[in-house]
Amino acid sequence: MTSYPILVVTAVTAEADAVRAHLDPGNVLVEAVGVGPAAAAAGTARLLAGRTCRAVLSLGIAGGFPGRAAVGGLVIGTRSIAADLGAESPDGFLPIEELGFGTSILESDPQLVKALQSSLPDAVSGDVLTLATVTGTAATADRLATRFPDAVAEAMEGYGVAIAAAGVGVPFAELRAISNPIGPRDRAAWRLGDAFAALRAAAPALAALP
Numbered sequence: 001m002t003s004y005p006i007l008v009v010t011a012v013t014a015e016a017d018a019v020r021a022h023l024d025p026g027n028v029l030v031e032a033v034g035v036g037p038a039a040a041a042a043g044t045a046r047l048l049a050g051r052t053c054r055a056v057l058s059l060g061i062a063g064g065f066p067g068r069a070a071v072g073g074l075v076i077g078t079r080s081i082a083a084d085l086g087a088e089s090p091d092g093f094l095p096i097e098e099l100g101f102g103t104s105i106l107e108s109d110p111q112l113v114k115a116l117q118s119s120l121p122d123a124v125s126g127d128v129l130t131l132a133t134v135t136g137t138a139a140t141a142d143r144l145a146t147r148f149p150d151a152v153a154e155a156m157e158g159y160g161v162a163i164a165a166a167g168v169g170v171p172f173a174e175l176r177a178i179s180n181p182i183g184p185r186d187r188a189a190w191r192l193g194d195a196f197a198a199l200r201a202a203a204p205a206l207a208a209l210p
């Protein structure tokens with residue numbers, strides 16, 4: 001029986017290389033499409049056009065909410081949420097649901113989540129926020145942590161990949177390795193080596209996905 005490949009979408013080549021080296025290329029296709037939700041959606045849609053895939057994964061590094069996801073650890077996204085898609089108001093942020101323009105929340109496929117959880121038992125599961133701007137102040141981090149009590153991480157692509165996958169009815173999930181805590185910008189504190197090591201270690205779990 002034909003087994004269609006898994007498509008793994010990353011933002012940058014370094015993320016793609018981290019997992020590609022540990023995978024059977026016939027079974028998993030890994031492509032970097034650029035940083036941010038727009039590049040992620042456009043790149044994923046292009047890769048899915050004229051190709052059948054059994055699942056699509058958004059994969060890469062991310063910021064972790066302190067106390068919820070540790071630097072160097074892995075996060076399995078149960079939902080990918082476009083946290084800045086909506087409108088400001090004097091009474092606070094209004095998500096697109098409240099504006100009547102669709103949904104800012106896309107669920108990961110439960111079977112993919114279950115398979116990842118079973119292959120990666122140390123990973124934390126929870127919501128992963130998608131933002132066009134990396135959080136860089138304690139005030140924004142606190143506001144997001146309050147608005148999204150189940151969020152464990154933020155990155156810049158998951159919702160974009162998910163919307164492209166949903167457009168063609170392909171199961172989606174998000175897997176992230178934490179490179180930095182979410183909070184006041186401190187680029188020197190980013191632990192890219194630890195996060196890339198976690199991505200490399202997670203690669204075999206991708207090949208085992210249903």
Ligand SMILES: O=C(O)c1cccc(C(=O)CC[C@H]2O[C@@H](n3cnc4c(=O)[nH]cnc43)[C@H](O)[C@@H]2O)c1
Pocket residue numbers: 011012035036060061062063064131133134135154155156157179180181182187
């Ligand atoms: O601020 C810098 O100097 C800088 C240099 C290189 C890369 C960056 C990024 O922001 C990379 C964004 C890239 O990584 C993901 N990511 C990692 N941590 C976070 C975060 O705390 N919040 C949002 N995104 C994050 C993201 O998915 C991008 O693909 C900055």
